[in-house]
Amino acid sequence: MPAADADRGDRRSGLGLQQRRALNHAAIFLTIVGLWELGSRMGWLDPLFYPRPSNILRSFWLIYIENGNIWPEIYSTASLVLSGFVAGSVLGVSLGALVGLNGMVRRFVKPYVIVLEATPRIAVAPLLIAALGFGASSKIAIIMLVCFFPPFINTLSGVVNVDEQRLELFRSLGASKLQLMRKLVLPDALPVIMAGERLAMTSALSGALVAEFIQRDQGLGALIMTYTRNLNMASSFACIFTLTILGFLIFRFMEWLDRRIAFWNSEEGLQRVGARRRKRMEGLA
Amino acid sequence: MNMPTQNSGQADTADQAADAGAKDAVVAARGLSKTFADGTVVALEGASFDIAPGSFVSLVGPSGCGKSTLLRLIAGLIDKSSGHLKVHGKPVDAPRTDVGMMFQRATLLEWRTAIENVLLPTEIKRSLTKEDRRNAAELLRMVGLHDFRFSFPTQLSGGMQQRVALARLLQTGADVLLLDEPFGALDEFTRERLNVELMRIVAEVGATTLFVTHNIAEAIFLADQVFVMTPRPGRIASIVEVPFERPRSPSLQTSPEFNEVVAEVRDILGEDH
Ligand SMILES: Nc1ncnc2c1ncn2[C@@H]1O[C@H](COP(=O)(O)OP(=O)(O)OP(=O)(O)O)[C@@H](O)[C@H]1O
Numbered sequence: 001m002p003a004a005d006a007d008r009g010d011r012r013s014g015l016g017l018q019q020r021r022a023l024n025h026a027a028i029f030l031t032i033v034g035l036w037e038l039g040s041r042m043g044w045l046d047p048l049f050y051p052r053p054s055n056i057l058r059s060f061w062l063i064y065i066e067n068g069n070i071w072p073e074i075y076s077t078a079s080l081v082l083s084g085f086v087a088g089s090v091l092g093v094s095l096g097a098l099v100g101l102n103g104m105v106r107r108f109v110k111p112y113v114i115v116l117e118a119t120p121r122i123a124v125a126p127l128l129i130a131a132l133g134f135g136a137s138s139k140i141a142i143i144m145l146v147c148f149f150p151p152f153i154n155t156l157s158g159v160v161n162v163d164e165q166r167l168e169l170f171r172s173l174g175a176s177k178l179q180l181m182r183k184l185v186l187p188d189a190l191p192v193i194m195a196g197e198r199l200a201m202t203s204a205l206s207g208a209l210v211a212e213f214i215q216r217d218q219g220l221g222a223l224i225m226t227y228t229r230n231l232n233m234a235s236s237f238a239c240i241f242t243l244t245i246l247g248f249l250i251f252r253f254m255e256w257l258d259r260r261i262a263f264w265n266s267e268e269g270l271q272r273v274g275a276r277r278r279k280r281m282e283g284l285a
Numbered sequence: 286m287n288m289p290t291q292n293s294g295q296a297d298t299a300d301q302a303a304d305a306g307a308k309d310a311v312v313a314a315r316g317l318s319k320t321f322a323d324g325t326v327v328a329l330e331g332a333s334f335d336i337a338p339g340s341f342v343s344l345v346g347p348s349g350c351g352k353s354t355l356l357r358l359i360a361g362l363i364d365k366s367s368g369h370l371k372v373h374g375k376p377v378d379a380p381r382t383d384v385g386m387m388f389q390r391a392t393l394l395e396w397r398t399a400i401e402n403v404l405l406p407t408e409i410k411r412s413l414t415k416e417d418r419r420n421a422a423e424l425l426r427m428v429g430l431h432d433f434r435f436s437f438p439t440q441l442s443g444g445m446q447q448r449v450a451l452a453r454l455l456q457t458g459a460d461v462l463l464l465d466e467p468f469g470a471l472d473e474f475t476r477e478r479l480n481v482e483l484m485r486i487v488a489e490v491g492a493t494t495l496f497v498t499h500n501i502a503e504a505i506f507l508a509d510q511v512f513v514m515t516p517r518p519g520r521i522a523s524i525v526e527v528p529f530e531r532p533r534s535p536s537l538q539t540s541p542e543f544n545e546v547v548a549e550v551r552d553i554l555g556e557d558h
């Protein structure tokens with residue numbers, strides 16, 4: 001829309017561009033939901049597979065408030081995701097740094113990494129359950145497996161691709177291997193490592209669901225399986241939307257963490273940390 | 286800030302037998318050569334020279350004539366293939382803290398503020414004191430960046446980044462400064478101003494300086510001696526003495542005497558320049 005038009009519209013309605021955008025979105029959303037509701041009521045959509053929005057809303061009420069039975073499952077899935085993610089990515093980052101720093105190990109490990117990278121990790125899930133048995137440990141192992149590779153690969157490449165001239169600088173300053181690692185290699189690799197962590201976190205939720213689909217004992221995955229088998233599609237949808245929100249929160253959290261850790265990649269981060277360091281050092285220098 | 290100058294002729298037996306160079310030379314080389322591993326590239330052949338304390342030496346020559354190789358040998362970053370090389374009378378066999386190096390790119394760490402970058406060399410040696418922080422702030426004042434000491438590298442212009450790198454070089458306390466085309470990536474205006482400042486600063490701290498450049502006029506303007514180098518194999522073809530008084534002003538570069546020296550250097554370099 002030409003700017004002049006937008007201006008005129010603003011003056012007429014007395015609303016900012018932001019608010020008008022929000023209104024537009026709300027209108028589109030309500031239209032879709034309305035059509036869905038109508039379709040279900042008129043029998044255009046099979047109500048068995050496409051439950052009415054009003055029913056889904058009622059399911060939300062039921063599982064969140066009246067029965068409150070979704071809370072332990074959310075807790076179960078979330079804690080599974082978190083522990084698997086932490087374990088897998090810590091392992092990935094440390095092994096990646098170890099392999100990256102040692103040229104010989106790197107040469108030996110490389111072919112295996114390529115083979116494993118080409119294999120969909122989730123395919124190994126049934127084997128892990130067979131090996132570790134049903135229960136928390138095999139679930140965590142599955143999530144660890146999907147969370148391991150992105151940080152591992154990214155840490156490896158981040159550590160290997162250190163700028164030659166900076167390495168030379170550190171050598172000329174007489175830095176030890178540990179100092180080189182702590183003051184140059186790791187900070188330099190941090191943005192790449194964080195990109196790997198974000199990828200890992202996204203797969204962690206999918207990994208948890210697959211584990212729960214297979215084991216069907218607890219968690220949102222198991223709940224979806226139960227509701228679907230009982231043809232309670234409205235509640236299944238309520239669980240799926242719950243996962244949407246969970247996924248969104250995880251995404252935003254990782255974004256926030258990335259901005260905190262690799263602060264120097266954003267103007268906002270530079271301002272924030274710069275102000276803090278100025279405060280800390282002003283009296284000293 | 287300077288390191289104490291060590292006496293020459295201590296604790297080295299093999300090199301003592303060979304000619305160790307003039308008694309008071311800070312850097313002394315005899316027949317210094319470097320051939321890279323594949324054995325085909327003679328990056329530097331038979332370089333011999335003495336560099337007096339506090340003097341400013343420029344290295345000029347076309348690309349590939351071994352300028353960076355010579356600097357990296359002196360810094361102890363690479364091993365020589367043959368010949369003798371001493372800094373402060375001691376053979377060079379590893380990176381050492383009395384020699385500091387600065388590169389064409391500022392190589393600042395972008396997660397550190399300017400002052401934290403300047404403090405890096407000290408941090409690597411020992412834990413920081415208040416005195417170190419004051420010293421680093423003072424050095425940033427010397428290069429005209431005191432107001433920017435809490436800025437991050439990405440918030441500074443290219444010229445300002447090189448000033449921070451210069452302050453970091455001075456913070457090492459090294460009294461032999463090796464500068465490999467330090468302002469080569471900057472625009473001419475900024476480069477000229479930084480050159481003048483560099484002359485002032487190294488004179489102030491009394492450091493011995495080796496300065497690599499492709500620019501003949503710049504090399505002469507800054508230096509007491511110009512090492513004119515030629516490629517294939519990399520050699521020091523001639524050492525040209527620069528007779529002009531200090532302090533020098535940029536207008537010197539338009540004088541006929543100055544242009545005579547330029548012509549002399551150009552003559553040694555031959556057709557390619
Ligand atoms: N690590 C290396 N391995 C093999 N050959 C090298 C290495 N470093 C330099 N050389 C070769 O040695 C020669 C001299 O290189 P050097 O970098 O010293 O030149 P330079 O005078 O600094 O050139 P420039 O002005 O382009 O920086 C070149 O032929 C170069 O290809």
Ligand SMILES: [Mg+2]
Nearest residue numbers: 352353354465
């Ligand atoms: Mg070079």
